[in-house]
Amino acid sequence: MSKSMSKQHLLRIKNISQLVQVSNTFQKYKIGDDMKNVNISENMTIIVNKEGKIEDIGNSDEMEKKYLEHTFEQEIDAKGKSVIPGFIDCHTHPVWSGDRCHEFAMKLNGATYMEIHKQGGGIGFTVNHTRESSEEELLELLIPRLNQMMRSGTTLVEAKSGYGLNCETEMKMLKVIEKAKKIHPIEIVSTFLAHSIPKDSTIEKYTENVISEQIPKLKELMDKKELFPELIDVFCEKGVFGIKESKAILEEGKKLGLKINFHGDELNPIKGAQLASELEAIGISHLEKIDKEGIKAIAKSKTSGVLLPTTGYILRLEQAPAREMISKNVIISLASDFNPNAPCTSIPFVMHLGCVQLRMTMEESLVATTLNAAYSLGKSETHGSIEIGKFADFIILNNKLWQHIIYELTSDSIIDKVIKFGKVIFQNEKK
Secondary structure: HHHHHOOOEEEEEEEEEEEEEEOOOOOOOOOOHHHHOOOOOEEEEEOOOOOOOEEEEEEEEHHHHHOOOEEEEEEEEEEOOOEEEEEEEOOOOOOOOOOHHHHHHHHHOOOOOHHHHHOOHHHHHHHHHHHHHHHHHHHHHHHHHHHHHHHEEEEEEEOOOOOOOOHHHHHHHHHHHHHHHOOOEEEEEEEEOOOOOOOOOOOHHOOOOHHHHHHHHHHHHOOOOOOOOOOEEEEOOOOEEHHHHHHHHHHHHHHHOOOEEEEOOOOOOHHHHHHHOOOOEEEEEOOOOOOOOHHHHHHHHOOOOEEEEHHHHHOOOOOOOOOHHHHHHOEEEEEEOOOOOOOOOOOOHHHHHHHHHHOOOOHHHHHOHHHHHHOOOOOOOOOOOOOOOEOEEEEEOOOOOOHHHHOOOOOOOOEEEEEEEEEEEEOOOOO
């Protein structure tokens, strides 16, 4: 076969010293002891086709012979390096304006989250600034945040609205996310979030506003192909949306074809996990106060428990009972919860907190930020592991041992390249 007749491919990554697939049997998720199995092979090659999907995986010596007369737009020699799936940050609040650095100083002096909220800080502070900002201003703030996520290895991110607390601003936030989807290499899943109660309203009145005004407007914009949200979320918490109100909002979103993935059992044990099980949610986040019955319920319903260790860390709260949840076969995911209160864009740091504060192993934390995180977004059939037919989303690490991504904590040189759909979207010059 002549070179002109040879089959064209997008990418070959060869001589990979350590390939970490996470799964090699097309699992939708991993639970229990299986979370410690991340499927490691040595001296491997990955072939990516023109569609940005993984076409083949195999031993480098064998693949060299098999693809002798094939051509590649790009070849990467990964000798001495390891390759892992791209990270999936499955819970973030990245669209907002208004710097809240001053609140961190208040927390260090002993102020609680609710005390700051009563003094005009917290969500209310962000809401006021976000309402006043234009779509262009919000987009200018969002893009650098996505860049930071990308440099830390994130290739797929979930992004919520929720800092509008009125129909106009909530739709504005979702429009900003749609604009970012078109110009940023990171893949984005958007979520409509009912986040809090405006000061001039009540739980009952605002719940009605969400159901009778905001969700219908969302449907209208979805029908016009202006917005493409995939998830519905609500802050199910004492003093915010109770079980009754949360259920009503989530069911309305479900009617639009949105998957359910919501906040629950963060500050108080109000049986949010049981609601998640009842509604067959694909995910429920926080769970610092989940009870034993809630753990059993989401394990049975196969609802992913999305744990957010940065929140407990910065608020000095008790962390979610990850070890108990893993022992009961809950599908555990980890995410950054990036927001003005916990502005963390680094999944490697989240993994480190997962290991140190949640007592997870490094293998468990990797599964929780790849395959299981993909499952919590309804994406694990195409994302979250390095398997033939899945999207070619990888991180190439400057070490033959993948664990260094966690071990080195805040190193800015451990990541060599970030690859999305088979194309390099970040090349680290700090080696």
